[in-house]
Amino acid sequence: MPPETAAPLLQQRTSRFKGKVAFITGAGRGQGRSHALRLADEGADVALVDLGSAGTVQHPDYKTATAGDLERTRGEILAKGRRCEVFEADVRDFDALRQAADATAARLGGIDFVIANAGITDRFYRTWELPVDNWQTMIDVNLTGVFLTCKATVPHLIARGAGSALVLISSGVGLKAVPRLAHYVSAKMALRGLGTSLAQELGEYGIRCNTVHPAGIDTEMTTAMVELNGLPREQLLSGFRAGQLIQQDVEIGDCTSAVLWLLSPEARMVTGLEMTVDAGESKK
Numbered sequence: 001m002p003p004e005t006a007a008p009l010l011q012q013r014t015s016r017f018k019g020k021v022a023f024i025t026g027a028g029r030g031q032g033r034s035h036a037l038r039l040a041d042e043g044a045d046v047a048l049v050d051l052g053s054a055g056t057v058q059h060p061d062y063k064t065a066t067a068g069d070l071e072r073t074r075g076e077i078l079a080k081g082r083r084c085e086v087f088e089a090d091v092r093d094f095d096a097l098r099q100a101a102d103a104t105a106a107r108l109g110g111i112d113f114v115i116a117n118a119g120i121t122d123r124f125y126r127t128w129e130l131p132v133d134n135w136q137t138m139i140d141v142n143l144t145g146v147f148l149t150c151k152a153t154v155p156h157l158i159a160r161g162a163g164s165a166l167v168l169i170s171s172g173v174g175l176k177a178v179p180r181l182a183h184y185v186s187a188k189m190a191l192r193g194l195g196t197s198l199a200q201e202l203g204e205y206g207i208r209c210n211t212v213h214p215a216g217i218d219t220e221m222t223t224a225m226v227e228l229n230g231l232p233r234e235q236l237l238s239g240f241r242a243g244q245l246i247q248q249d250v251e252i253g254d255c256t257s258a259v260l261w262l263l264s265p266e267a268r269m270v271t272g273l274e275m276t277v278d279a280g281e282s283k284k
């Protein structure tokens with residue numbers, strides 16, 4: 001029997017997000033782009049935030065999404081009949097994020113949903129050999145960048161009121177550490193603390209915050225791991241599968257389905273959850 005894939009789910013069309021506005025970081029490619037397209041399919045207008053030509057990530061020297069990636073995604077969303085705003089911004093730059101959030105609210109009428117998804121990976125290092133600059137860049141992008149995204153957008157969610165929601169994209173390694181990625185693991189674990197604090201503080205407004213913990217997924221981040229570590233791609237991907245209970249690839253669409261469910265009214269009583277999309281990796 002052929003393995004099941006997420007593809008049939010991608011063909012589902014509902015209007016459960018009609019009239020809603022989503023603000024997504026790291027939306028130029030990969031999982032963030034997938035979340036944006038599926039939200040648009042289901043009725044939402046979308047603000048796409050990614051680095052584009054607003055700067056570069058160094059330490060490590062990292063290939064981030066381009067202005068062209070953002071424009072391509074915007075074109076596809078507009079073709080679906082939804083509104084779309086693009087912001088080239090570095091998630092380490094609070095002023096840029098605040099301007100993007102304020103402009104989204106002004107042009108699209110508010111912000112209902114935030115997906116803090118932008119992130120980077122790095123070469124594998126033993127912790128005591130990890131360059132200080134690489135540690136700092138990772139914490140700045142993968143942890144502080146998520147905090148700044150929330151800080152810039154939460155006032156808009158509060159203005160919108162009950163039913164708004166945030167999803168912070170952590171990782172399977174945010175639950176169960178792997179060796180030689182101490183900075184990535186530390187940032188992703190810290191997102192659980194940030195997400196819980198936000199869930200506690202936003203409960204009184206009827207606003208929810210959850211974290212998502214995907215296993216390894218084949219994206220440009222996988223390409224970065226292949227290139228930075230000089231690893232054969234298939235070795236990396238088979239390593240991902242070997243760590244799971246279900247020996248099939250976790251796909252981008254699997255993560256998108258989980259994120260959209262968390263944002264939807266079906267999850268209206270779900271907050272403070274650390275949701276795995278990991279084919280059982282955390283239980284192995």
Ligand SMILES: NC(=O)c1ccc[n+]([C@@H]2O[C@H](COP(=O)([O-])OP(=O)(O)OC[C@H]3O[C@@H](n4cnc5c(N)ncnc54)[C@H](O)[C@@H]3O)[C@@H](O)[C@H]2O)c1
Nearest residue numbers: 026030031051064065090091118119171216217219220221
């Ligand atoms: N791919 C995996 O195996 C995997 C597994 C678990 C969790 N994740 C997480 O999922 C999220 C999405 O990753 P992906 O797999 O789609 O990889 P990706 O590299 O395709 O997407 C990450 C996006 O973040 C953007 N970004 C990076 N630094 C930025 C910055 N300083 N400012 C603004 N944008 C920036 C990139 O340009 C890119 O578009 C990340 O947070 C990642 O850590 C990935």
